[in-house]
Amino acid sequence: MRLGLNLRYLGPLGAGARPRDSLRYVREAERLGYSVAWTAEVFSSDAVSLLGWLAAQTSRIELGTAAMQIPARTPAMTAMTAATLDLLSEGRFRLGLGVSGPQVAEGWHGVPFARPLARTREYVDVVRMALRRETVAYAGEHYRLPLPDGPGKAIQLGMRPRRKDVPIYLAAVGPASLRLAGEIADGWLSVFFQPEFGAESLAELRAGRERTGADLKGFDVVAAVPVATGDDLAGVRAFTTHYVGGMGSRRHNYYTGLMARTGFPDEAERVQRLYLDGEMRAAIGALPQEFLDRTALLGPADRIAERLQAYAEAGVTTLSAMIFPEHVDQGLATLRTLAEALDKAGVG
Structure with missing residues (x-):
């Protein structure tokens, strides 16, 4: 690799x-x-x-x-x-x-x-x-x-x-x-x-x-x-939340669907809903740590x-x-x- x-x-x-x-x-x-x-x-x-x-x-x-x-x-x-x-x-x-x-x-x-x-x-x-x-x-x-x-x-x-x-x-x-x-x-x-x-x-x-x-x-x-080699995961969290929550409409977001298909359907829906309602901080907080651990190098x-x-x-x-x-x-x-x-x- x-x-x-x-x-x-x-x-x-x-x-x-x-x-x-x-x-x-x-x-x-x-x-x-x-x-x-x-x-x-x-x-x-x-x-x-x-x-x-x-x-x-x-x-x-x-x-x-x-x-x-x-x-x-x-x-x-x-x-x-x-x-x-x-x-x-x-x-x-x-x-x-x-x-x-x-x-x-x-x-x-x-x-x-x-x-x-x-x-x-x-x-x-x-x-x-x-x-x-x-x-x-x-x-x-x-x-x-x-x-x-x-x-x-x-x-x-x-x-x-x-x-x-x-x-x-x-x-x-x-x-x-x-x-x-x-x-x-x-x-x-x-x-x-x-x-x-x-x-x-x-x-x-x-x-x-x-x-x-x-x-x-x-x-x-x-x-x-x-990739984040320290304790500060703010950048990784913001990036992931932006894609899952905001890279699309409520009806059409590839990344919300991907998160849902891989074991987090309720969490994906919540992150997207909060993000599109303008509640960015809450959306970031709703992102499961397990999903970050699976999709990032921390x-x-x-x-x-x-x-x-x-x-x-x-x-x-x-x-x-x-x-x-x-x-x-x-x-x-x-x-x-x-x-x-x-x-x-x-x-x-």
Whole structure:
């Protein structure tokens, strides 16, 4: 199992993070042997700009998006971006994609959220066609290239990509989306992965792989895991509460459903209700410690090492740390503690 660094709460520039601090984290991760650093986007900074800046100032660590929002870009634009970032990083780019949710897709990007799985399948088809430098003529339900009865013509990507097979990852939560990731992607971007339920998730991925005659060999199972090596769990609690309570509507929240499916239905409903009613402090207090213990790495290196073994045994191949430091030196120390714990676990 490899280590990664997820910059979700370290890199979004709209949240006030300083770019040079993000660079310090990524350079330290590179020095420690972390395999990949991921950028993210919601509706503050984009995932691409910071990644290009980091590519120019690193040399070994791979760089990925976790995830670029499918509603934000046409598939052709995503292929152009992937080819460019892979060239700038000298072959170190990983393309992570996600559908986001209806609030962001429809409220921010003005794109319908209906049938996200079918839309994703077509989107990845077009991205792969473009990266292979095929002339892109596609007649899907959601994407038609070129548009019929107009002046457009089928076009080929105008640059030669460094790689035609840039690895594609899908962010997925539910069983159907997991099967789709296994079928059409090279890796899965997970959040709130619980080793205790890992077999169920991998069974869905495996079912998707089997549709193409493949297995999970070489398929990258990426778990984005909050890490806190001290007693202060405020950042981890706030992050988890925000996703379970607020990343969606009362009727549609992937993360509320995930928490409910893994043994906490009443608690998930309560956290969401309190959060959406504006009672943030109560929502944070309603989050069960057991759920945090299952979905985060908490405590000293020895305790974290035990959990790392559980993640590796559950099938995780890349564990990407999400950290919530009060200052940069604390964050750098957390990255070092995690690397030490991986050595102790003996699963690296």
